[in-house]
Amino acid sequence: MKGHISSQKGSVQIDNEVMAKYAGSAAVENFGIVGMASVNMKDGLVTLLKRDNVSHGVNVVINENNKLKIDLHIIVAYGVSISAVCENLINNVKYKIEEFTGMEVKKISVFVEGVRVLD
Numbered sequence: 001m002k003g004h005i006s007s008q009k010g011s012v013q014i015d016n017e018v019m020a021k022y023a024g025s026a027a028v029e030n031f032g033i034v035g036m037a038s039v040n041m042k043d044g045l046v047t048l049l050k051r052d053n054v055s056h057g058v059n060v061v062i063n064e065n066n067k068l069k070i071d072l073h074i075i076v077a078y079g080v081s082i083s084a085v086c087e088n089l090i091n092n093v094k095y096k097i098e099e100f101t102g103m104e105v106k107k108i109s110v111f112v113e114g115v116r117v118l119d
Contacts, residue, residue, distance in 0.1 A: 003062050005102050014101055016062065019070075020055040026096040027058070027072055032085035037073040037113035067106040068097065075114040086110045 003014040024036050036057025059071040070093065076085055094105045 003066060003068070003101060003103050014103075016060045017055060019060045019068070019097065019101060020058040022100055023060065023070055023072065023093050023097055024055050024058045026093045027074065027089055030085065030089045030092055032077050032080035033089065034075045034077050034116045034118065037075045037111075062103075063106070067104045068101075069107045069109075070097070070105060071109045071111065073111045073113050075116055076112055078115050078117040082112055086112070 002016065003019065005012045005014070027033060028035055038056045057073040061069045063069065072089065072093065074089070076082055089110060090108045094108055097103070097105050
């Protein structure tokens with residue numbers, strides 16, 4: 001299901017992949033986030049994604065009321081407060097997605113898939 005915005009002049013449909021890419025880009029801007037993670041369910045392996053593949057660590061679901069549920073799979077930097085980073089991440093992504101799409105974000109779930117030491 002695609003997101004849709006209707007007005008008197010017409011309607012706009014936004015694909016989930018567009019919202020996932022935007023949410024992933026907004027997520028990696030946050031302090032303490034090393035990058036997005038891709039989880040291979042078959043092998044249980046977690047891979048750090050490059051900047052051009054940030055949408056693979058994001059899952060966007062649009063419910064029947066046109067509200068968004070976003071899952072973010074991230075890798076955090078070693079030594080940061082995970083709870084503070086995740087709280088900041090949720091607030092930042094929620095704000096940017098709602099401003100970008102005009103749609104309401106109902107829920108954001110953050111899955112910390114790993115920790116990396118920064119050089």
